[in-house]
Amino acid sequence: xxxMTEPAAPPPPLLDVRDLRKHYPVRGGLFATQQATxxxxxxxxxxxxxxxxxGLVGESGCGKSTLGRTIPRLEDPTAGEVxxxxxxxxxxxxxxxxxxxxxxxxxxxxxxxxxxxxMTVGEIVREPLAxxxxxxxxxxxxxxxxxxxxxxxxxxxxxxxxxxFSGGQRQRVGIxxxxxLEPKLIIADEPVSALDVSVQSQVLNLLVELQERLGxxxxxxxxxxxxxxxxxxxxxxxYLGKIMEIGPARAVFEAPAHPYTRALIEAIPEPxxxxxxxxxxVRGETPSPINPPSGCVxxxxxxxxxxxxxxxxxxxxxxxxxxxxxxDADDLHRAACIxxxxx
Amino acid sequence: xxxxxSLKTAAGRHVSMTRFGAPMPRRDPPLPLLEVQDxxxxxxxDAGPxxxxxxxxxxxxxxxxxGLVGESGCGKSVSALAVLRLIPNPPxxxxxxxxxxxxxxxxxxxxxxxxAIRGAEIAMIFQDPMTSLNPVFTIEQQLGExxxxxxxxxxxxxxxxxxxxxxxxxxxxxxxxxxxxxHELSGGMKQRIMIxxxxxxxxDLLIADEPTTxxxxxxxxxxxxxxRELQQRTGMAMVLITHxxxxxxxxxxxxxxxxxxxxxxxxxxxxIFENSQHPYTRGLLASIPRxxxxxxxxxxxxEGVVPxxxxxxxGCRFAERCPRRRELPEADQRRCRQVDxxxxxxxxxxxxxxxxxxxxxxxx
Numbered sequence: 149x150x151x152m153t154e155p156a157a158p159p160p161p162l163l164d165v166r167d168l169r170k171h172y173p174v175r176g177g178l179f180a181t182q183q184a185t186x187x188x189x190x191x192x193x194x195x196x197x198x199x200x201x202x203g204l205v206g207e208s209g210c211g212k213s214t215l216g217r218t219i220p221r222l223e224d225p226t227a228g229e230v231x232x233x234x235x236x237x238x239x240x241x242x243x244x245x246x247x248x249x250x251x252x253x254x255x256x257x258x259x260x261x262x263x264x265x266x267m268t269v270g271e272i273v274r275e276p277l278a279x280x281x282x283x284x285x286x287x288x289x290x291x292x293x294x295x296x297x298x299x300x301x302x303x304x305x306x307x308x309x310x311x312x313f314s315g316g317q318r319q320r321v322g323i324x325x326x327x328x329l330e331p332k333l334i335i336a337d338e339p340v341s342a343l344d345v346s347v348q349s350q351v352l353n354l355l356v357e358l359q360e361r362l363g364x365x366x367x368x369x370x371x372x373x374x375x376x377x378x379x380x381x382x383x384x385x386x387y388l389g390k391i392m393e394i395g396p397a398r399a400v401f402e403a404p405a406h407p408y409t410r411a412l413i414e415a416i417p418e419p420x421x422x423x424x425x426x427x428x429x430v431r432g433e434t435p436s437p438i439n440p441p442s443g444c445v446x447x448x449x450x451x452x453x454x455x456x457x458x459x460x461x462x463x464x465x466x467x468x469x470x471x472x473x474x475x476d477a478d479d480l481h482r483a484a485c486i487x488x489x490x491x
Numbered sequence: 492x493x494x495x496x497s498l499k500t501a502a503g504r505h506v507s508m509t510r511f512g513a514p515m516p517r518r519d520p521p522l523p524l525l526e527v528q529d530x531x532x533x534x535x536x537d538a539g540p541x542x543x544x545x546x547x548x549x550x551x552x553x554x555x556x557x558g559l560v561g562e563s564g565c566g567k568s569v570s571a572l573a574v575l576r577l578i579p580n581p582p583x584x585x586x587x588x589x590x591x592x593x594x595x596x597x598x599x600x601x602x603x604x605x606x607a608i609r610g611a612e613i614a615m616i617f618q619d620p621m622t623s624l625n626p627v628f629t630i631e632q633q634l635g636e637x638x639x640x641x642x643x644x645x646x647x648x649x650x651x652x653x654x655x656x657x658x659x660x661x662x663x664x665x666x667x668x669x670x671x672x673x674h675e676l677s678g679g680m681k682q683r684i685m686i687x688x689x690x691x692x693x694x695d696l697l698i699a700d701e702p703t704t705x706x707x708x709x710x711x712x713x714x715x716x717x718x719r720e721l722q723q724r725t726g727m728a729m730v731l732i733t734h735x736x737x738x739x740x741x742x743x744x745x746x747x748x749x750x751x752x753x754x755x756x757x758x759x760x761x762x763i764f765e766n767s768q769h770p771y772t773r774g775l776l777a778s779i780p781r782x783x784x785x786x787x788x789x790x791x792x793x794e795g796v797v798p799x800x801x802x803x804x805x806g807c808r809f810a811e812r813c814p815r816r817r818e819l820p821e822a823d824q825r826r827c828r829q830v831d832x833x834x835x836x837x838x839x840x841x842x843x844x845x846x847x848x849x850x851x852x853x854x855x
Contacts, residue, residue, distance in 0.1 A: 201786075207707035207708065207709065207710075208678075344563055345734065345736075345778045345779055346562065346774060346775060346792060348778070349778040349780070350792045352780065352790055353789050356786045371708070374779070374780045374782060374784075375780055377780070377784070377785075378780035378790070379786050411709055413782075414712075415708040415709045415711065415712040416737065416782070417712075417715070417735065417737030417738045417740065417741045418741075418781070418782065419737045419739070419740050419764060419779055419781065420740055420764055421740045422761075423740075424740065427716055428709070428712040429709065429712060430709050431713070433677060434707075
């Protein structure tokens with residue numbers, strides 16, 4: 149037996165994504181031959197410890213949603229591994245995949261589109277139990293009532309249809325459905341983006357509360373940095389399929405090392421007229437993912453770019469030079485920029 | 492200069508004849524560029540008439556930007572559409588009010604005179620650029636049309652001007668873009684083209700309805716900087732409609748906060764963000780996760796839902812959800828529920844609030 153005084157080793161990550169790639173062929177021409185490849189996710193590695201939140205931010209087309217769909221195998225990866233509770237999801241098949249997926253649930257952005265309008269709220273929340281043949285009908289209905297109350301709705305709404313609810317209430321239904329099978333990992337893809345601010349804060353509070361009560365692990369995908377900062381323990385910033393910067397939320401926000409992260413943070417319009425953004429922090433738009441820039445994919449818009457940035461793909465390495473060797477530590481603040489030590 | 496919120500009566504005005512023949516009151520100081528008075532817009536629904544905008548008044552002058560903010564359904568977009576008489580009828584109808592534009596009431600102007608104002612003196616841009624761009628014409632054809640109608644310019648002249656404007660709004664390779672159709676352009680580019688189209692007409696007033704909501708933050712920052720720069724250069728007035736209080740803080744000189752069809756607070760921008768008087772404004776501001784906020788402290792929320800506008804409550808429309816009301820003595824709470832509060836100045840502040848018990852200070 150281990151002596152009690154021994155410092156506890158950090159728990160192994162619940163989710164461990166290694167060099168994940170998802171490439172899509174672009175077809176065209178007379179015989180629909182492959183013309184090009186879109187590297188929607190291009191070599192992403194990240195880890196999420198149990199009970200924590202990893203916030204994945206980036207602008208449209210950066211590949212964050214594709215990553216969110218490839219992790220639970222809604223899309224088959226082109227290459228790479230996804231270890232969930234120690235098992236490789238990327239290779240799992242049949243029953244094993246079915247069982248693993250039960251522990252990973254997704255909450256979508258649009259509570260209007262992701263709930264079947266012909267099903268009652270009770271049926272929507274009960275459906276996963278029926279699919280996975282959990283318990284008898286009476287038990288299932290008891291569970292549905294429990295879940296609806298857990299997300300702040302009352303059990304007697306279960307006979308009503310989605311259109312009778314407001315956006316915030318529908319998102320609560322979506323959350324209840326995601327919790328039905330007692331998942332360990334929730335992938336939330338822009339869950340509050342369609343909601344008004346006062347409702348958004350209610351749903352964010354609910355997500356934090358559920359995490360504390362149920363020990364949930366979140367992969368929280370959003371374009372909204374303030375929301376991500378609020379919720380996350382770790383933050384990963386994506387741009388054109390790659391992670392530009394990853395690290396503890398506080399470190400990334402207070403001392404962003406990558407010029408793209410800095411630009412994103414500066415561009416947030418703050419509700420404070422004394423802190424107006426005077427100038428746009430970066431010029432131009434995200435280049436096409438079909439033909440991404442050479443070297444560092446951000447160099448075409450980067451205010452700090454030098455000649456070398458066109459040629460070298462910068463490695464994602466520790467921001468603190470003293471820790472460059474420990475590539476595997478979970479709390480490491482890393483950035484993919486050759487000039488991160490000078491700027 | 493901040494425009495007053497209490498609208499003066501006709502007392503003290505003298506009447507003169509305008510160019511359009513209608514007798515119009517005139518007063519000193521002169522009317523602002525746009526003055527909306529007691530606007531009311533009603534929609535016919537299966538459940539009866541719904542008053543989406545209920546007695547809204549605001550004004551905006553040259554070089555000034557007014558923000559109209561609020562959550563979905565508060566009436567901010569409908570108010571803006573009503574200014575240009577763009578409310579779809581049926582089901583909607585402007586049921587009361589005046590829209591004074593350069594001393595003429597747009598609501599009473601003969602319909603044939605509207606095109607000379609819409610898109611010319613007053614331009615409007617929307618959240619979704621495809622509502623304003625025609626998919627079957629090239630960018631050059633669409634920009635050229637504005638210049639032909641507004642200034643009678645010929646093709647060559649219009650083309651040069653359009654190219655110049657595309658460069659101004661930050662579009663690289665304008666010659667190529669002029670030949671493109673809308674579907675060939677990215678969202679950010681279409682939004683820039685829409686802004687270019689609105690500005691080509693050199694409007695006196697730009698009404699922008701959520702112009703950056705669909706864009707990425709880095710592009711949003713570019714567009715907002717562009718709008719500010721163009722405003723400085725041309726002195727146009729602007730009404731910016733948005734749900735994003737960050738955008739408001741970045742652009743607006745003054746802000747009108749709407750709730751359930753009414754303006755509940757109106758103040759200079761700094762006073763809204765630093766010393767808001769209406770509990771709804773405070774609630775909204777507290778709900779936003781700001782830089783540095785962490786999940787260890789919960790966000791403020793506004794419990795409950797917006798009342799139905801089919802049967803609005805007799806008193807304050809926010810009373811049911813108001814955290815401030817709950818702290819008041821019983822008699823005062825009754826007043827909140829039964830007596831409709833007017834939008835009045837709050838003593839000691841530059842704010843006007845529609846609240847019987849504003850957050851700090853007394854009602855004047």
